Amino acid sequence: MVNTPKLFGIVLISGTQSLLLIVFDKINHGDRIIDIIGRFGSIAIVSSSHNCLSRIFLCSTINGRHSCRDVFESFHDRLLIIGGIKDYIYSSELIYLDLSKSFNNTNLPWNLIGGLPIYTCSSTAIVSYDNSNIFLIGGYMSYNSTTINNNYDFSYRVYRYKNLTSEWTTPSIKGDSIPIRQQMTGVINLGTIYIFGGVNITNYTTLTKKRYNEMNTLYTYSTTMTWKKLNITNNLPPPSSDYSASILPNGIIIYIGGQEENGTLTKMNNIKLFDTNEHEWSHMNATGDSVDARWLFASVLTSDGNITIFGGCTLNLTSVSTKLAVLNTNKYPYEWSIPSSSKANSSPSLYGHTANLYYKYMIITFGYDIDNAMYNSKIKLFDTNEHEWSHMNATGDSVDARWLFASVLTSDGNITIFGGCTLNLTSVSTKLAVLNTNKYPYEWSIPSSSKANSSPSLYGHTANLYYKYMIITFGYDIDNAMYNSKVYLYCMTNDTWVSHFDPPSASTSTSTSSLSPILSVLIGIVVLIVGCGLLGIARPFQSLHNCFGGS
Secondary structure (H helix, E strand, C coil): CCCEEEEEEEEEEECCCEEEEEEEEEEEECCEECCCCCCCEEEEEECCCCCCCCCCEEECCCCCCECCEEEEECCCCEEEEECCEECCEEEEEEEEEECCCCEECCECCEEEEEEEEEEEECCEEEECCCCCEEEEECCEEECCCCCCCCCCCCCCCEEEEECCCCEEECCCEEECCCCCCECCCEEEECCEEEEECCEEEEECCCCEEEECCCEEEEECCCCCEEEEECCCCCCCCCCEECCEEEECCCCEEEEECCEEHHHCECCCCEEEEEECCCCEEEEEECEECCCCCCECCEEEECCCCEEEEECCECCCCCCCCCCEEEEECCCCCCEEECCHHHHCCCCCCEECCEEEEECCEEEEECCEECCCCEECCCEEEEECCCCEEEECCCEECCCCCCECCEEEECCCCEEEEECCECCCCCCCCCCEEEEECCCCCCEEECCHHHHCCCCCCEECCEEEEECCEEEEECCEECCCCEECCCEEEEECCCCEEECEECCCCCCCCHHHHHHHHHHHHHHHHHHHCHHHCCCCCHHHHHHHHHHHCCC
């Protein structure tokens, strides 16, 4: 049975010098869910003046793949692909496409830097603060490319790629032995990664697992990194997973909701607090309105110290009472409130959706609509200042509902989407469409010129905006029933597919050259997360619950 993507979501971590986009997936093998969170791939966008790649081999033929990592180096104009799955086995290749040179998509000048130290899929790619290292952490690792479903080898948890020497090493990490984790959320503060709880699942045949309540840190600001299991005995929280985590400017991490031991849901007024300065746990019983316990919900932290949560479901995937609530962290104790204005024009009950804060708006995308027993295809906007919902029914051309597609946002306010598939992984009508956000309401259009010389129908691909080009890479080719190994170029200025790439002229300013691609991708993802796909139908999430929801 061919592995096919079943779940697609995204997390955005931003910093002054780098952006890390972690993409999650679940893969279905026959009728058995074999993987849970963290199985699709990750994208890192790196701005660096130190990266230097050597020992490079030109490879014009590179097999298609999926579940790989896509790393864009803006300084060297390189698009790197790390690992993934190709020909139904894990890959150990590190390749890149040089965007500073012209190329024709019928003969792509892929460069093979060398092999990864392991065969891997869906590890996390993290760029160091000074851009001198790329860390490959966790994921599904094997020293045997044919090992795809179980018998993973976690002998090393962290691999480091040194940009100056183009070497892969297993960094010297001293300290405590930390079991591999899933279903947890890491929070970064001043170079230290804080990882609380989660479950440890290493055998996907027996689904053996353990849920934790310890706090572990990984210190990265040293030549010798350090894992540390914090020795805390006072006020320990119960073993937990599937929570939301937000860090306040004062270094306090707030953990809300999720699951505890035996698959019970955490009460929403039971707030777990961890002080990253003192390494102390504390607990708080939030006051205010009553909010149902939940998981598969989403939250955002606003600049005024309020955490707004929306959606989620019970352990049985049914709706929860009070879809939206706000936790005020400026009061002591924290206080839950359910804004009365938030009930008017409210979104239906959703789970498995995404939430991102863009200026004052919490943008809700996709997920499963419990009320109407269907995928949600609308965009929900919640004004976090006025506590009001805003809905919009876009006008214009008809565009088929889809998932596993990709999108880019251009500087003129247009969102271009491409590809995707139906629930049955079949092609959708109209592969490419443009959403004009300068009009009110927003307007869909299907450029007539976009149909000529079009890419085949793809899903699970990536899309990046590089100056005037939307660059489509990899994915699964529905038309030809095979993995796609080609790169497709769509010229945004004249809405046409092209076969030849021309890098920007030398007259382009340095500031534009270095910032434009990063800002385009960042804004495109933060505004709509349109390319992140649809999260969850009842059956996949029921399988998720059955596999890992209870102990």
